[in-house]
Structure formats: structure tokens, C-alpha cells
Amino acid sequence: MGDRQLFLGNLCTVTLETLRTYCEKYGTIIDLTLNRDKDNNIYHCFAFITFQSSCSITQFMSARPHLINDEEIFVKRALPRLTASIPERLVVTNRLLLSKSTNYDKESLRNYFNKLGSIKKFHYEKGLIDYKDYDDVDKILLTRPHYIEGKEIFVTKFIPNEQQDPEIVNQQPDRSLLKNEEKSLKIKYKYLEKQFEEYKQIKDKEINALRKELENIKEELSDITQVKLDRLIRNQQLFHRQLLLCLNPNSDLIHAQMCDDFLRSAPYKKRKTTTSLIDNQSQYLT
Incomplete structure (x- = not known):
């Protein structure tokens, strides 16, 4: 993802539409996901936003503090999962x-x-x-x-x-306070880690769906290309037969080959009789 994604917090009173409208002032948005904890949205109302350009991230961070609905939102760069713990x-x-x-x-x-x-x-x-x-x-x-x-x-x-x-290092901190703080941090870490995993699963499903759609499009394009290629080859063969017939109009072998080419060039249409095809071909050549 590089340096094009932000983490935004303190969004419990902010709607997705309001957030998008506010962030669009800083550049083109290619992805925006708002997450809420329905049971307890005191700590866990956050969003991930991905801009098209890293310049938008720089401008957004330089413009701090950000106020939406008269409340300051928290914002930081989102570090990639592959390179950051x-x-x-x-x-x-x-x-x-x-x-x-x-x-x-x-x-x-x-x-x-x-x-x-x-x-x-x-x-x-x-x-x-x-x-x-x-x-x-x-x-x-x-x-x-x-x-x-x-x-x-x-x-x-x-x-x-x-x-x-x-x-x-030489101070003697209050052990009870440290334990409470450590417990609180572990709870927050555990919940946020779960949120990260859910976010990743959603994105993985979207990527898999896009890959499947891409494969279907590739197959459709391949079929269309093959049909057009076959048609082009048949037309070239037919043109070649017509040229030979013009050069040698008395050749029965060329007449037979042309009739066969006409019949194969339209596999989905009702075939005409050999006599009518020869008549049509004669009219076309004259």
C-alpha cells in the first residue's frame, strides 16, 4: 500500500458520508472503511482511508488538528502489516x-x-x-x-x-498502576488485533471476488478473440478462392471448395442448397 493509507479514530459521532466528504478535500479516495463497536463504541470507532496519492497523506497530516462536527478526530499513518509489528x-x-x-x-x-x-x-x-x-x-x-x-x-x-x-530505571513505580495499565493495553491490543483480522478478511474476500471476475472477463475476451480470428481466416480463404476463380473460371475444383467455404463460414445459419450458393456466387463475381 505504501504511504497512502491513514488510520482515523474518535469517529463515534461521524457518519461515513460526512467522513468521506471531509477527506475528499485532500485528494482522490480509492478506499474508505468505517468500523464501529456496536456494544461499546467508547474506544473502537475508527476508519481506514486510502488515497490515490501519497501527497494527500502529507497534506492531511500537515493540516492537523482535524475537526468534524466540532470534535477533533485522531489521525495517524497506517503502517503496513508486512513490515510493521x-x-x-x-x-x-x-x-x-x-x-x-x-x-x-x-x-x-x-x-x-x-x-x-x-x-x-x-x-x-x-x-x-x-x-x-x-x-x-x-x-x-x-x-x-x-x-x-x-x-x-x-x-x-x-x-x-x-x-x-x-x-x-532507578525509580520505583507503583506496581498496581503498572499492572492495571498493562491489562488495559493488552485488552486494547487484543481487540484492535481482532479488528485488523476482520478488516483483512473483508479485503481478502473482495480481492478474491475481483480475481474471479477478472478470470471470467479473460475467458470471455478469449472466446470473442478466437471467434473473430476464425472469421478473419475464413474470409481470407474465401477471398483467395474468389481470386483463383477469377483467374480460372472453368475450374470445377475451385467452385466446389468455395461452396464448402461458404457453408462453413455460417455455422449458425440455415444452410442453403449448393445450387443457390453457386448462383449467388456467380452473381457476386459478375
């Missing part, structure tokens, strides 16, 4: 994690990643970069792999509760 797709953060950052030159790292977004804080030894905008982190993940001085550097999002924050 589930936490990377779900977590929103402005913190980028660099693997083995000290294996690379500090200034080379800073200069490279500073070109990809506005850096607020750079932790060289910890391998962390804080950007001013979470969208910069998503853009960096979308453009993986990254190379510093010819060597690939692995980058990902800093995921809370999965990667320990070096800044709070």
Missing part, C-alpha cells in the same frame, strides 16, 4: 529507538535522523531520539531500512511496558 502499528509515540546506536558515529546519527524530522532530544548512549511530532516516527518506520555510513541500523518505536525507559 502489531505494537508498531498501534502505539503512538514521538520516541524512536535505535539498535546498537554506539556502533555508529554520534554526529552521523544526529545529522541523518535530523533530516527525517524535528528532533527535540537525542540520547546517543541510550539509543533514543525524541521527535516533536509522532508522525515523524511513523514516517521513519515507513521508509525502512536505514543506513548509516553504509551499515544498516535497526529502528523501531519505543513501546511502553515492553521496553524499559532508561530515564526511569
